[in-house]
Amino acid sequence: MPYIEKAGRRRVLMKGAQTAGELNYLFTYWIKKYLHDHGKKYQTYNDIIGALEGAKLEIFRREIAPYEDIKISKNGDVHFGEDN
Numbered sequence: 001m002p003y004i005e006k007a008g009r010r011r012v013l014m015k016g017a018q019t020a021g022e023l024n025y026l027f028t029y030w031i032k033k034y035l036h037d038h039g040k041k042y043q044t045y046n047d048i049i050g051a052l053e054g055a056k057l058e059i060f061r062r063e064i065a066p067y068e069d070i071k072i073s074k075n076g077d078v079h080f081g082e083d084n
Contacts, residue, residue, distance in 0.1 A: 002028035027052075 002025040004012065009025065017023035031048055038044040 002021070004021055004025050008022075012018075012022045012025055013029065017026050034048060035044055038047070
């Protein structure tokens, strides 16, 4: 959750997140700023959700899927198919 101590918020904004909670705070901070700058309307919310989903999918495509491929090669696949 983005509910980190007030004393630590400026440090997180300046130096970046060290925990999942701080990372959530950064996301929430920038989303609230985007909402403030663009208004609370459907298009703005749609922009935010689309950007978050696109970022999530890109992280999965570029980072997680290749990592999982390495683990499949090393440890074997768990899906039923030709190899099992």
